[in-house]
Amino acid sequence: xxxxxxxxxxxxxxxxxxxxSCEDPTAxxxxxxxxxxxxxxxxxxxxxxxxxxxxxxxxxxxPSVMVxxxxxxxxxxxxxxxxxxxxxxVVTNSFGTxxxxxxxxDADMVYDSAYVYLGWxxxxxxxxxxxxxxxxxxxxAGLDSAKQYLNRDSAPLETTPLASRTFTxxxxxxxxxxxxxxxxxxxLPDAFGREIFGMANKYTVADKxxxxxxxxxxxxxxxxxxxxxxxxxxxxxxxxxxxxxxxxGETTARLTTFPFSEKKFTGITTNRxxxxxxxxxxxxxATPSARTNNKIYFQSATGVSAKFEIPxxxxxxxxxxxxxxxxxxxxxPEQNTVGFLTPxxxxxxxxxxxxxxxLKKSGLNDLILFDGLSGSGSYASNYSTTDxxxxxxxxxxxxxxxxxxxxxxxxxxxxxxxxxxxxGSTSVILANPTxxxxxxNAKDIKLNVYYSSQVx
Numbered sequence: 044x045x046x047x048x049x050x051x052x053x054x055x056x057x058x059x060x061x062x063x064s065c066e067d068p069t070a071x072x073x074x075x076x077x078x079x080x081x082x083x084x085x086x087x088x089x090x091x092x093x094x095x096x097x098x099x100x101x102x103x104x105x106p107s108v109m110v111x112x113x114x115x116x117x118x119x120x121x122x123x124x125x126x127x128x129x130x131x132x133v134v135t136n137s138f139g140t141x142x143x144x145x146x147x148x149d150a151d152m153v154y155d156s157a158y159v160y161l162g163w164x165x166x167x168x169x170x171x172x173x174x175x176x177x178x179x180x181x182x183x184a185g186l187d188s189a190k191q192y193l194n195r196d197s198a199p200l201e202t203t204p205l206a207s208r209t210f211t212x213x214x215x216x217x218x219x220x221x222x223x224x225x226x227x228x229x230x231l232p233d234a235f236g237r238e239i240f241g242m243a244n245k246y247t248v249a250d251k252x253x254x255x256x257x258x259x260x261x262x263x264x265x266x267x268x269x270x271x272x273x274x275x276x277x278x279x280x281x282x283x284x285x286x287x288x289x290x291x292g293e294t295t296a297r298l299t300t301f302p303f304s305e306k307k308f309t310g311i312t313t314n315r316x317x318x319x320x321x322x323x324x325x326x327x328x329a330t331p332s333a334r335t336n337n338k339i340y341f342q343s344a345t346g347v348s349a350k351f352e353i354p355x356x357x358x359x360x361x362x363x364x365x366x367x368x369x370x371x372x373x374x375x376p377e378q379n380t381v382g383f384l385t386p387x388x389x390x391x392x393x394x395x396x397x398x399x400x401x402l403k404k405s406g407l408n409d410l411i412l413f414d415g416l417s418g419s420g421s422y423a424s425n426y427s428t429t430d431x432x433x434x435x436x437x438x439x440x441x442x443x444x445x446x447x448x449x450x451x452x453x454x455x456x457x458x459x460x461x462x463x464x465x466x467g468s469t470s471v472i473l474a475n476p477t478x479x480x481x482x483x484n485a486k487d488i489k490l491n492v493y494y495s496s497q498v499x
Contacts, residue, residue, distance in 0.1 A: 052310065082495050084369065088359075090471060091352040092339045092485045093329040094320075099401055099408075099492045100346040103192040104306040105460070105476035109344070111175055111265045111272040113168040113478060118342050119315035121478055125275060126198040127307035128186050128260040128282055131251050132299055143251055146301070148243035148288070154289040155296055159206070160492075161227040162282045163218040166274030166477050172213040174305065176266040178204040179229045182259040188252065193310035194344055200262045205231050215273060223281045231284075240300075255305060264269060274476055277303040311478075314346050323347060327399040328365030332485040339483040343387045343458035343475035349374075350395065352453045356444050359494065368493040369443055370441040373434040374456070375488075376481035387479040389473055390433060391459040392440075394451055402451065408473060411454060414438040421470040423459045441492065 050130070058355040085413040086172035102108070108125035115121070134144040159179060183199035186192075217225045239258065248253040263275070276282065284301040315321050320340055322330050329350050332339050359365055376386050394402040402409040410422040415437045424435050433456075443449035458475030 045373060046217070055200060065443050081497075082493060084491070085359075086489050086491045088353060088490050088492065089355050090331040090352060090485075090488055090490055092483075092488060093350045094323065094335060094338075094340045095329040095350055095399055095455070096323050096326050096331070096346045097348045097399070097401070097457065098193075098326045099347070099473075100194040100344065101191055101308075101474055102194050102196075102311070102344065102476075103190075104472045104474040105309070106162045106278065107166070107274050107276045107476040108265050108307055108309045109166070109272055109274050109478070110177060111312075111478065112170065112267070112269040113272040114270070115342075115480065116316075117319050117320045117482065118340070118345070118347065118469065119313050120322060121272070121311055121313045121345055122265075122269075123272060123344075123478075124197070124262060124264045124310045125307070126182065126186065126192075126262045126310065127277070128188070128255045128304050128305040128494050129258045129301050129303060130305045131248065131254055133302055133304075143248050145247040146243055146245070146254065146299075147433060148220040148240075149225060149290065151291045152240075152243075152288045153291055154233075154237050154240040155289055156233070157231040157239060157287065158285045159229045160223055160281050160283060160285060161229075161263075162220075162276045162279040162472065163215050163220070163227070164274040164278075164476070165219060166479060167212075167215075167271060169269075169270065169271030173270040174209050174211050174213075175269050175271055176207060176209040177227070178207040178264050178266075180204045180262045180264065181235065182262055185256040185259045186306045188255070188306050190306075191304070194309065194311045194346060196308065197310040197470075198262060200264070205229070205235055205261075212271070221279045221281050223285075226279070226281055236286065239284070258301075261303075272478060275357060275449060277307065292463040309344070309476075311345055320347065329399055335443035337485040337486075339485055340480075341387065341456060341483070342478065344465060344478045347480075348455045348457055349454045350399070350453065351488075351489065353441075353444075354452065356441065356452060359492070365445070365494045365496040367438060367442050367445065369436070369440045369491075370493075371431060371489075371491045372435040372437055373491060373495060374435070374481075374483055377484060378431060386433075386481040387458045387475060389423050389425050389459050389461060389475075390435075390456050391423050391473060392435060392437070392454045393457055394449075394454050396453075397453065399453075399455075409436055410471065411435075411440045421461075423461045 109123035110125050112122040131143040133141045135141045179199040183201050218227050286299045287296045340347050341349045394409040412420045413424050414420050460472045462470050
């Protein structure tokens with residue numbers, strides 16, 4: 044439909060800077076040339092929607108790991124296990140920078156004990172009235188530091204756990220500080236502790252990889268009937284392996300700590316049998332929303348993703364030479380299906396090919412840039428807790444399709460994390476350390492496009 048004269052004038056004022064300040068006319072759509080313009084709005088472009096499981100959900104990029112299980116009546120029961128490496132001791136200089144150091148102990152030291160301390164990052168899903176039992180195992184083989192670990196990966200564990208403890212929700216809530224007495228504590232068997240103690244004076248910084256391979260690392264699993272899922276953090280200074288010993292003739296204990304600062308990941312298994320998402324059985328197979336009662340499903344960490352296609356976008360060009368002012372994809376989760384399972388907080392869009400795999404650009408995932416009003420952009424957008432929806436500004440993406448710069452018009456929504464460096468630059472990681480979710484109704488999804496065309 045056409046905007047009335049007053050609204051058209053306002054729209055032209057708002058977008059005039061965008062139209063005429065670009066030196067490259069292809070950056071704003073099809074060049075219009077001189078003449079009069081009309082600004083048009085449409086929200087009736089066809090959007091094909093479907094649900095699939097993507098195959099590239101890396102959990103080793105997330106800043107934390109998960110353990111436990113959560114039962115979602117729509118998405119099924121998801122069970123998480125965590126795996127991580129143990130690194131050499133670190134030394135911190137006067138500038139606060141920490142680096143690995145050689146593992147050395149004096150010859151007259153005597154072993155006392157060893158512990159693992161873990162912290163909770165505050166993330167929780169499930170039944171807080173049920174206790175959770177966590178079993179700490181040693182890895183049967185070390186992790187590959189160069190490998191990209193996905194959510195469906197696992198690592199072999201030694202059969203007998205090193206330690207096991209049952210925690211209440213109240214105890215877990217205390218484990219959010221750097222105070223050791225508040226953290227989850229696991230006393231390690233003396234045989235394991237003495238093995239680590241005996242590694243002293245054998246590993247320098249140059250032997251870091253060999254040290255990690257020999258120690259192997261840890262894995263943690265929950266009881267089979269766990270009813271809650273927790274996030275674990277290694278960012279606290281006290282979340283490490285603590286090795287206590289003393290010097291012969293002394294009564295005061297000494298301490299060396301080994302950080303969990305190298306490779307880590309979460310392995311996730313999901314049983315969707317009997318749920319609305321039982322159709323999700325094979326990676327990369329997209330199921331149209333027409334076959335799922337117009338529902339599209341999205342769940343972070345498990346890889347369940349919503350796919351979007353705009354098959355007739357180029358039909359806008361049939362209206363003559365146009366310039367796209369703004370294009371927004373608006374996704375509103377069904378609120379009655381959210382409950383305590385909150386929507387994914389930050390998302391990105393990734394272009395996919397005909398095989399539904401992520402497309403690459405310069406070796407990296409081909410993310411869609413979200414255009415900002417200031418001219419700057421981002422590859423990530425937040426869920427609005429006020430409007431209760433995702434509003435994704437894909438103006439540049441639509442422009443590129445109309446200009447012929449981009450022939451692909453299929454993309455998926457994925458969870459993401461933004462990280463801001465000290466320089467002020469922001470990077471986007473396609474990962475999410477939680478199991479959050481959203482359900483969309485295909486009929487409620489809108490692509491709002493404002494464009495200008497010449498008036499004949």
